[in-house]
Amino acid sequence: MKKGYLPYCLIVSILIVVLIGVFGVGAAEKLSKDQVITIAFDVGDAKTFEPHRAAATGDRPIADMVFNGLVRYPPGNQVAVEPDLAKSWKVSKDGKIWTFELRKGVFFHPFPGYPNGYELTSEDVVYSFKRASTPDHSSYAGEYSGMTFEAVGPNTVKITIEKPVSEPLFLAKVASYAGGFIVSKKAIEEKGAEWFKMNPVGTGPFIFKSYEPRQKTVLVPNKNYFRGAPILKEVVIRYMPSVSSREMGLQTGELQIIEGLKEDKWVEKIAALPDVKVKAFGPCETQMLHFNMNKEPFNDIRVRKAISYAISREEVATFMGKGLAVPIYSPAQAPPAPGALTKEETLKAEVVYEDNIAEAKKLLAEAGYPNGFKTEVIISEMESSYKKPMIAIQAQLKKVGIDMALKVVDHSSFHSLIREDASPIVYYAAWRPNVDVFLTRFYHSDSVVKKGKKPDTNFSHYGLVDANGDGKTDSVDELIEKARWELDAKKQMALWKEAQIKLLKDVVVVPIIRLKYAFPMRASVDLGNPLEFSWATYAPQITEKTRILAK
Amino acid sequence: MFQYSIRRIFQSIPILLVVLTLVFVVVRILPGDPAVAFLGDYASKESVQALREKMGLDAPLWLQYLKFLKNLCKGDLGKSIMGYPVTSQILNVLPYTLELTISAIFIGYFLGIPLGIPAAVRRNSFIDYFNRIFSLIGLSIPAFYLGILLMFLFSIKLKLFPVVGGGNLSDLSSNLRHLFLPALSLGLIMTAYITRMTRSSLLNILREDYVRTARSKGITERVVLFKHALRNALIPIVALGGVYAIVLIGSSVMTEIVFSRPGLGSLMVGAIKQRDYTTLQSVMVIYSVMVVILNLLTDLVYGFIDPRIQYR
Numbered sequence: 001m002k003k004g005y006l007p008y009c010l011i012v013s014i015l016i017v018v019l020i021g022v023f024g025v026g027a028a029e030k031l032s033k034d035q036v037i038t039i040a041f042d043v044g045d046a047k048t049f050e051p052h053r054a055a056a057t058g059d060r061p062i063a064d065m066v067f068n069g070l071v072r073y074p075p076g077n078q079v080a081v082e083p084d085l086a087k088s089w090k091v092s093k094d095g096k097i098w099t100f101e102l103r104k105g106v107f108f109h110p111f112p113g114y115p116n117g118y119e120l121t122s123e124d125v126v127y128s129f130k131r132a133s134t135p136d137h138s139s140y141a142g143e144y145s146g147m148t149f150e151a152v153g154p155n156t157v158k159i160t161i162e163k164p165v166s167e168p169l170f171l172a173k174v175a176s177y178a179g180g181f182i183v184s185k186k187a188i189e190e191k192g193a194e195w196f197k198m199n200p201v202g203t204g205p206f207i208f209k210s211y212e213p214r215q216k217t218v219l220v221p222n223k224n225y226f227r228g229a230p231i232l233k234e235v236v237i238r239y240m241p242s243v244s245s246r247e248m249g250l251q252t253g254e255l256q257i258i259e260g261l262k263e264d265k266w267v268e269k270i271a272a273l274p275d276v277k278v279k280a281f282g283p284c285e286t287q288m289l290h291f292n293m294n295k296e297p298f299n300d301i302r303v304r305k306a307i308s309y310a311i312s313r314e315e316v317a318t319f320m321g322k323g324l325a326v327p328i329y330s331p332a333q334a335p336p337a338p339g340a341l342t343k344e345e346t347l348k349a350e351v352v353y354e355d356n357i358a359e360a361k362k363l364l365a366e367a368g369y370p371n372g373f374k375t376e377v378i379i380s381e382m383e384s385s386y387k388k389p390m391i392a393i394q395a396q397l398k399k400v401g402i403d404m405a406l407k408v409v410d411h412s413s414f415h416s417l418i419r420e421d422a423s424p425i426v427y428y429a430a431w432r433p434n435v436d437v438f439l440t441r442f443y444h445s446d447s448v449v450k451k452g453k454k455p456d457t458n459f460s461h462y463g464l465v466d467a468n469g470d471g472k473t474d475s476v477d478e479l480i481e482k483a484r485w486e487l488d489a490k491k492q493m494a495l496w497k498e499a500q501i502k503l504l505k506d507v508v509v510v511p512i513i514r515l516k517y518a519f520p521m522r523a524s525v526d527l528g529n530p531l532e533f534s535w536a537t538y539a540p541q542i543t544e545k546t547r548i549l550a551k
Numbered sequence: 552m553f554q555y556s557i558r559r560i561f562q563s564i565p566i567l568l569v570v571l572t573l574v575f576v577v578v579r580i581l582p583g584d585p586a587v588a589f590l591g592d593y594a595s596k597e598s599v600q601a602l603r604e605k606m607g608l609d610a611p612l613w614l615q616y617l618k619f620l621k622n623l624c625k626g627d628l629g630k631s632i633m634g635y636p637v638t639s640q641i642l643n644v645l646p647y648t649l650e651l652t653i654s655a656i657f658i659g660y661f662l663g664i665p666l667g668i669p670a671a672v673r674r675n676s677f678i679d680y681f682n683r684i685f686s687l688i689g690l691s692i693p694a695f696y697l698g699i700l701l702m703f704l705f706s707i708k709l710k711l712f713p714v715v716g717g718g719n720l721s722d723l724s725s726n727l728r729h730l731f732l733p734a735l736s737l738g739l740i741m742t743a744y745i746t747r748m749t750r751s752s753l754l755n756i757l758r759e760d761y762v763r764t765a766r767s768k769g770i771t772e773r774v775v776l777f778k779h780a781l782r783n784a785l786i787p788i789v790a791l792g793g794v795y796a797i798v799l800i801g802s803s804v805m806t807e808i809v810f811s812r813p814g815l816g817s818l819m820v821g822a823i824k825q826r827d828y829t830t831l832q833s834v835m836v837i838y839s840v841m842v843v844i845l846n847l848l849t850d851l852v853y854g855f856i857d858p859r860i861q862y863r
Contacts, residue, residue: 038715040715040811044817044820044821044824044825045633045821045825046633047589047632047633047825048589048633053590055590055594135597135598135600135601136601136605138598139590139594139598140594140598141597141598142597142598194634197633197634198633198634198635211635212643212813213631213633213635213640213643213644213818214640214644214813214817214818214821215716215717215811215813216716238715238716238811239821240715240811241808241820241821241824242808242809242811244699244702244809245702245714245715245808245809245810245811248699248702248703248706248707248714249714249715249811251707252706252707252710252713252714252715254713254714254715255715410824411824412581412584412587412588412824412825412826413581415584415587415588416584416587419587454596455596456596
C-alpha cells in the first residue's frame with residue numbers, strides 16, 4: 001500500500017467503526033414509544049398496599065416499587081445487601097448500636113397537601129420502624145422486639161438492639177422487605193392510617209396512582225427518584241387468576257409479563273411462542289415433607305426413615321420438570337441461601353436417606369408394618385406447590401405398601417387445618433428471609449402448632465417429643481438461639497448447619513425440591529436486572545431501569 | 552297489579568332473610584381464617600390476633616350476625632378485608648355484569664327465535680337436525696370454555712378483540728370491543744336454550760285446533776305461522792326471559808374470570824378465596840335481590856303478554 005493511502009484508510013476505518021457503533025448500538029437500544037408494562041399475577045385481588053403487611057405474590061412487587069428500605073437486596077440478584085436510603089452505617093463494638101447515615105435529597109411521593117412531596121428525614125425512618133413493631137399495623141412486629149429507634153440528627157438514625165445479632169440477620173430487618181420499608185410519617189399522621197391503607201406513599205421509583213378492586217393497580221413514574229427517573233411511563237398490575245387468560249393476554253400483547261405455571265411443559269410451550277421469552281429464576285420456594293411426630297405411626301423414627309428411603313427427590317423433580325425443580329437436601333432454605341446445607345454436606349454427615357425401596361421395606365417390617373399402612377394427608381389444591389409433588393410421593397410410597405390418601409382442600413382451609421394439627425404429614429412450600437427464621441418457625445419448640453408458647457409452623461412437634469426413641473425429648477432450640485446471638489457469621493453458619501444435621505438425623509422432615517418461578521414476558525421487555533435470584537418479591541423486579549425496546 | 556307487586560316484595564323478605572342467614576353461616580363454616588388468608592402464612596401470631604380483633608371475628612357468632620343485619624338495614628355493606636367500601640366495589644362492577652347479562656339475552660333472542668322457527672316448521676328436516684345438534688352442543692358446553700375458544704379465534708388468530716378487562720364504561724368503542732366476546736360466549740349458550748324453547752313451543756302450537764282452522768280457511772302458511780302460531784308460541788319464551796337472566800348470572804361468574812372482566816361473579820369468587828366475609832355476604836345480598844326482582848318481573852311480564860293471566 002502506498003504511504004499516501006494510509007491516513008484515508010485509517011479515517012474510513014474509524015468512520016465505519018463509529019457508524020457501526022452509532023447505528024448498531026442505537027438499533028439494539030431503540031426504545032418503544034409505548035413504555036407501559038402490564039404485569040398479570042395469578043391472584044384474584046390485591047390484599048393490601050400497606051408495605052408492612054404485604055406478603056402475597058401480587059402485593060410484594062407493589063411495595064417493592066413504591067417503597068425503599070435503609071438497605072436493599074440488589075434487584076434480580078438478592079443475595080447480599082447494598083445501600084438504599086442509608087448511604088452508610090456503622091455498628092458499635094458490642095454490636096448493640098447501629099447508626100445509619102441517610103442519603104440527602106430523597107423525596108417522598110406527592111400526596112394531598114404536599115404536591116412536591118417532602119424530603120425524607122430520620123423522623124420518617126424512626127416512625128416506620130416503630131410502626132413495623134406494632135402488630136396492629138405490621139405482620140412482622142415480632143422481628144423488632146427488643147429494638148429501640150432514635151433520630152439523632154436530621155439524617156442520622158440510631159437503632160439499639162438488646163441482644164446483638166450478626167450483620168446479615170440485623171440488616172435483613174432494615175432491608176427493603178417485610179418490616180423494613182420506610183413509609184411517610186406525614187402522610188399517615190396528616191391523612192390518617194385508613195387513608196394510607198389505600199394510598200401508599202413512599203420514596204420508590206413508582207408512585208401509586210389508582211386501584212380498581214379485583215382488576216388492577218396502576219403506578220406512575222417518580223420523576224424525582226433518587227436513582228434517576230424511571231424509563232417506564234406506567235406500570236399496571238393486573239389480578240388475573242385464569243392462566244389461559246394471562247397466556248392469551250401475553251400473546252395479544254395486552255400483557256407484557258405474566259405469572260406462569262411452575263410446570264416445565266407449560267413453560268416450554270410458552271417459550272415457543274413468537275416474541276415471548278421465559279427465564280426461570282430462583283429460588284422462591286422450598287418444598288418439604290414434615291412428619292407429625294404427635295401421631296402414630298410417625299412417632300416411630302423407623303417409619304419416618306422408611307418413608308424417606310421410599311422417596312426419590314430426583315423422580316419428584318423429573319415429574320415436576322427439571323427446568324424448574326431442583327432436589328434439595330437442606331431442611332432450612334436451600335443453597336445459595338447462606339447457611340443452608342448443600343447435598344455434599346449432607347452426604348458427608350451421612351444424613352441422606354433416599355431412593356432405597358429395600359431398606360424402606362426392611363425398616364417398615366422392623367417397625368411392625370411389613371405390609372405397610374394406610375394414612376390420610378391433607379393437602380392444598382395448589383397444583384405445583386402442593387398437589388402435584390404429593391401425587392408423585394404418593395406413587396412412590398405405594399411401592400413400599402403405604403397407602404397415602406390425599407384429602408385436597410382449598411388453600412385457606414389447608415393453612416387452617418394444618419395449624420390445628422389435623423394432618424399426620426404436612427407438605428409445605430415456603431421461603432423465609434434467612435435460615436434463622438426458617439429454623440425458628442419450623443423446628444423451635446415455641447413454634448409447635450397448638451402446643452407451643454407461640455404456636456406457628458412447627459408441624460413435626462420437634463422440641464416437645466422424643467424423636468429418636470432414646471427416651472429423651474429432642475430439640476434444636478439451644479442451637480437455634482445460640483446461632484441467633486452469634487456475631488461471627490462463620491460460627492453462626494456452623495451452628496445452623498449443626499442444627500440442620502440433627503434434624504435430618506432424627507428424620508423430622510424430608511427436604512424434597514425447590515421450585516423456581518417462571519414469568520414469561522414479551523421479548524421486548526428489558527428488566528434492567530439479571531433476574532437470577534428474586535426471593536423478596538416472588539416476581540421479576542421492575543425498577544427505574546426497566547424499559548420496553550422497539551421491535 | 553300494583554298491590555300484587557307490593558305483596559310479592561313483602562313476601563320476598565323472609566326468603567331474603569333465610570338466604571342471608573344461610574350465607575352468613577356457610578361462609579363461617581368454611582375452614583380458613585380470614586386473618587391468615589389476608590396476612591399470609593408468614594405473619595406472626597400477634598399480628599393475626601390483632602387483625603382478628605380489628606375485624607370483629609373474635610366476637611360471638613350471634614353478635615356478628617346481629618351487627619351484619621343492623622348494618623344491612625342501614626344500607627351499610629361495610630368494608631372489604633382490604634379496607635375498600637363494599638358498596639363502591641359493587642356499584643363499580645354492577646354495570647359490567649348487567650351489560651354482559653343483557654347483551655347475552657339479546658343475542659340469545661336475536662339468534663334463538665329465527666333458528667327455532669324453521670326447526671319447528673320443517674320438523675325432522677336437515678335444518679331441524681342441524682339446530683338440534685347446535686342447541687345440544689350449546690347446552691353442553693360451559694360458557695367459559697366457549698369463551699376461551701372464541702378468544703383463541705378472534706383475539707389470538709384474527710387479532711380483532713382484546714382479551715383483558717372490561718374496557719372503559721365512558722368510552723363506548725372500548726367498552727363494546729371488550730364486551731363482544733364475553734357476551735357472545737354467553738349469548739350462544741342462551742341461543743341454544745331459546746332455539747330449543749322456540750322449537751318445542753311452536754311445535755305444540757302448530758298442532759292446535761285453531762291453527763288447523765286457520766289453514767282450512769285458506770290463510771297463507773306465512774300468515775298462519777307468524778300471526779296465529781308464533782305470537783302464541785312466543786308467550787312462554789318471552790316470559791321466561793327473567794329465568795334465563797338468573798341462569799346467565801350464574802354462568803357469567805366463570806366468563807368474567809376468563810375474560811378478566813370486572814363483575815359480581817369475579818368479585819364473589821375473589822371474596823371466597825380471600826375469606827372476605829363482608830364482600831361475600833354483600834354480593835350474595837345483591838344476587839338474592841336480583842333473583843327476587845327478576846322472578847317478580849317474570850310474573851308481571853307473563854300477565855302483561857298473556858291476557859288469560861290475572862293478578863290476585
